[in-house]
Amino acid sequence: MTHPSEHHGRSFARSAELQARLHDLVPGGAHTYARGSDQYPEFMTPVLDRGTGARVWDADGNSYVEYGMGLRSVTLGHGYRPVVDAVTAAVTNGTNFTRPTTLELAAAEDFLDLVPGADMVKFAKNGSDATTAAVRLARAVTGRQHVVACDQPFFSVDDWFIGTTAMKAGIPDVAGECTHRFRYNDLDSLDRALSAHPTACVILEAATALSEPEPGFLEGVRKACDRYGALLIFDEMITGFRWSEHGAQGVYNIRPDLSCWGKAMGNGFPIAALAGRRELMELGGLRTDGERVFLLSTTHGPESGGLAAFRAVVRAYATEDPVGRMEAAGRRLANAVNAVAVDLGVDRYVQVIGRPSCLIFVTRDPDLQPSQEYRTLFLQEMLDHGVLGQSFVISAAHTEVDVDETVEAAHAAMSIYRRALDAGGVTGFLRGRPVAPALRARAEPRRLTDLSTGTHLRQ
Incomplete structure (x- = not known):
């Protein structure tokens, strides 16, 4: 048999x-x-x-x-030699330290050179940490609880999003009650969602494999956020380094308030990022007189291997198309x-x-x-x-x-x-x-x- x-x-x-x-x-x-x-x-x-x-x-x-x-x-590609060599060289000198490293500064400079719409960046290890930090920051900035997310498949493993899916066992009912959806390329549905609740932020992928923004759509999202006082968050997990090393915001020339990155920025090595306008990001820092936001604080976010991989990816995109x-x-x-x-x-x-x-x-x-x-x-x-x-x-x-x-x-x-x-x-x-x-x-x-x-x- x-x-x-x-x-x-x-x-x-x-x-x-x-x-x-x-x-x-x-x-x-x-x-x-x-x-x-x-x-x-x-x-x-x-x-x-x-x-x-x-x-x-x-x-x-x-x-x-x-x-x-x-x-x-x-x-x-798997085992891409310049990335492997860069990571090997970096981790030979240690992977995790008690204070920031010169590599963190260089990686931040590389990132912000690629994303001119962002003034500051914090690195992490997975995309969900970045998107949840963006939502938390938006809620703190606006004093509002409600989030409007596009009807795209996935934004985070955290309660604010998974609480809206079928797989929500163990999540308090209230966790998903403040997250609402709107349809891609449908500004009327976005307006209805924003007008229904005082909204902290709108989060979306600017484009997907199957959906390109119709003329005026992303511009309309930007204007709607400004009109209702909500922050605009781009999820660049897939579009970043697959649409462009500058992300979808570089392709479509729309500046979000915050953007979240991961996946291909390390060619498979674990690294993610939250980037945004300085006046927002500083609320998680030491140059604010307001109440501080617990933005991102991760043991492994600045780990040398991921940052070295990212810098090698940046070099590859600059030379190899x-x-x-x-x-x-x-x-x-x-x-x-x-x-x-x-x-x-x-x-x-x-x-x-x-x-x-x-x-x-x-x-x-x-x-x-x-x-x-x-x-x-x-x-x-x-x-x-x-x-x-x-x-x-x-x-x-x-x-x-x-x-x-x-x-x-x-x-x-x-x-x-x-x-x-x-x-x-x-x-x-x-x-x-x-x-x-x-x-x-x-x-x-x-x-x-x-x-x-x-x-x-x-x-």
Whole structure:
């Protein structure tokens, strides 16, 4: 009998064993919900061992072209040598000290040179710390409690945001009551939200993979914030160093009051930042006569490795045009995969869409409705043919060979997809249960049903 973790000559047995052990030791089997086994086809959850450039290898020795690249945090490629060398040199001289370092000053100067709309910066280790600090500062500045957030998927792991999601167990009901939503590219919905409550701040991603600002939209958001006395916060976690090293604010020429950064600013090394206008940021410092704000105070925020990685990333962006390379490779990938979809007659069901540097794929069922079952089938077949990724988010390290192999894998995957469409469903094609939304109230529909069977663990 074929083991459930063996497919098309690829064995996932070792990964399945390690994933089972992870589930015993780590809640959810991963330290990030987006990396969870429920986000991948059942029995096909590679546990990775190493990577270089745009390629990774799992514990079974399988090789993949990877997309998503560390949840969009890696733009220069895995093991990018100038960053690795800079970090190695820095940490050799110590990683964490009792006082600020010369490296902190140099990194702050580098950052503020890139973001001319910001006067001051504080470094941290994750994006949620930065966005929550921005919200706290806005509340202190305005004396108001309410927050208006765009209807975008994610802003923070903290209560003010998670309290508005389906996965809010353990969060006081009041935590989410002061957070309200408005629709992107809809200034009327923003006006309604701002007029309903005295609002401390508006937080949004200035653009996303699928949504570019319509003419006048960001300018209208800026004016609405000024009119209602709310601070404007840009979440630059994804747009920073993927749209531009200057962030979305540099691309669209809109200055927020505060901006929050992370992900690709360290090419995968942990570093985040809160930046903003001096008169606001100083409320967390020692040059204010007002009540001080507990802005950001982290043991590891100024750790040498992350700051050295950031400075090396800055140098790479100044000399190598990673954004241009990502956009060129992304356009080539999207055009080629979409052309294959046309050839196979599935172009209404499978589409690659989005900004070339931040592509996603859409999967639809025979009724042209978004489908987790068909998404899982596509992921399953891509994995079988050597491509790992929940998206086609690319990096500057993806070569023409990587893209060509991805197109070949997509051709094979869409051929199976076509057969499933013709059959009216995924039964007989999909092995195991479909993926499920990462943020959901219950473990079902991907609850672990047997905690004792090792490699046969249902994920």
